[in-house]
Amino acid sequence: MQWGRRRFLTVAGAAAALIPCGGALASAAERRTLKFVHTHTGEKLSACYVAGGSYQSQCLLQVNRFLRDFRTGDIHPIDPALLDVLYDLQVAANRDDTFEVISAYRSPRTNSQLRSQSSGVAEHSLHIEGKAIDIRLTGVPTTKVRDLALSLRRGGVGYYASSDFVHVDTGRVRSW
Numbered sequence: 001m002q003w004g005r006r007r008f009l010t011v012a013g014a015a016a017a018l019i020p021c022g023g024a025l026a027s028a029a030e031r032r033t034l035k036f037v038h039t040h041t042g043e044k045l046s047a048c049y050v051a052g053g054s055y056q057s058q059c060l061l062q063v064n065r066f067l068r069d070f071r072t073g074d075i076h077p078i079d080p081a082l083l084d085v086l087y088d089l090q091v092a093a094n095r096d097d098t099f100e101v102i103s104a105y106r107s108p109r110t111n112s113q114l115r116s117q118s119s120g121v122a123e124h125s126l127h128i129e130g131k132a133i134d135i136r137l138t139g140v141p142t143t144k145v146r147d148l149a150l151s152l153r154r155g156g157v158g159y160y161a162s163s164d165f166v167h168v169d170t171g172r173v174r175s176w
């Protein structure tokens with residue numbers, strides 16, 4: 001009798017413990033995953049950067065490393081709000097697809113080097129602060145990515161037709 005009751009409680013406890021894991025629908029709204037491929041390094045990353053409604057610090061460290069200055073290897077924190085912009089962009093596009101990264105963090109050295117080569121690089125680029133990224137979204141025309149980014153009104157949006165990418169940042173709402 002005593003054993004039977006203990007056994008019953010153990011089974012019931014095990015079942016209850018499964019509920020948070022099995023309740024995928026309940027937790028789905030609190031998970032945010034982004035998939036990346038880096039066009040320069042060839043590296044790929046699938047990053048679940050929000051779980052249970054919280055930013056995941058270990059994942060953000062992986063993201064910082066992935067989005068490093070690929071020219072110098074310098075790593076800088078990436079603004080999590082920038083990841084939220086990408087996530088909302090992906091939701092707006094109705095695509096659970098891969099972001100192709102052209103450029104993310106840029107060290108001051110890389111930025112001044114790029115500035116000397118091109119008139120289109122800002123001196124106080126938000127790339128230096130880890131608050132900007134140049135991307136494509138696989139399967140979505142870049143003009144559509146631009147229009148969706150503009151509709152979010154969450155920061156700067158730049159469209160680079162000749163190189164076929166969109167710049168998004170978490171600075172003031174503006175466009176070029």
Ligand SMILES: [Zn+2]
Binds near residue numbers: 168
């Ligand atoms: Zn940019």
